[in-house]
Amino acid sequence: MEGPMKILNPSGYITQHGLAFADATGAAIPVSDDHPLPVSISLPSARPSPLSGTTNQSILSSGFAPVTDRPIWLTLSGIWTGTVSVRRSSGPKAPAAPLTIGGKPWGIFDRNAMEPIGEESIPGAVWYLDIALAGGTLTYEVRQ
Template sequence: MVAEVEVPAGFVPQYAVAFGAVDGPAVAVQADNPLPVRAVPRPAQSAPLAGTIVSSAIVGPFVPELDRPIWLSLSGQWHGQVDFLRSADGGATMLPLTIAGERWGRFVGSTNEAVADESEAGATYYLAVTLLGGALTYRVAQ
């Protein structure tokens, strides 16, 4: 909304958020003139799931924060397969990730990538590790 300053007043009281430039007048915040800020996310508070294993096992749970990417890192001298699993019932049922009905989230070599972005409260993640040899170092974090 734009309003003219009428005489005898030399000012317009602002009853909305406004900001000013160093060398200019205050300007009301509106759709065409937003606050000059950007959102800065805080560091994730979820505890990473990390370790090294030398035999087959199911590792977890990893409890993610919502609306943040989940990163999986697998490294070391190892042979086998790792499946990234999701549970919505506290681990009673662990299901593989899929895309268009096809299994996804199965790894047979070292990796470092974002694998999921969770939006459901209470969902947890697990690694189903089938080792044929070597030692696998893993990390699931945000």
């Protein structure tokens, strides 16, 4: 709505409802274009080093310990045949289990890819790649 609200007869008043928030002194500041809601998402600025490598044999990768609340990206490239399964554990000493959705296997790749594979919500969780190559050379990277 542009400009102030007009009050028309037969009423001499209006009831106005608006959202306000407290400033640094505790005074109510109405939300407006000049004073938007003070909302921001605070994410950790430090990101873990990517897990990356090249292999021509079947391996279980070393672990990738992501920060929480950020997408985890997987990149697979090269000329290769086989499968890459994403696995996750709740901590460095916990066993890694394959990813599932609704009890069905998920996070299994048989060709080159570059996509987000998840977003971690539990601090200390570790992600792995279970690489089962039948041939060729695979280059992989997991990063945030």
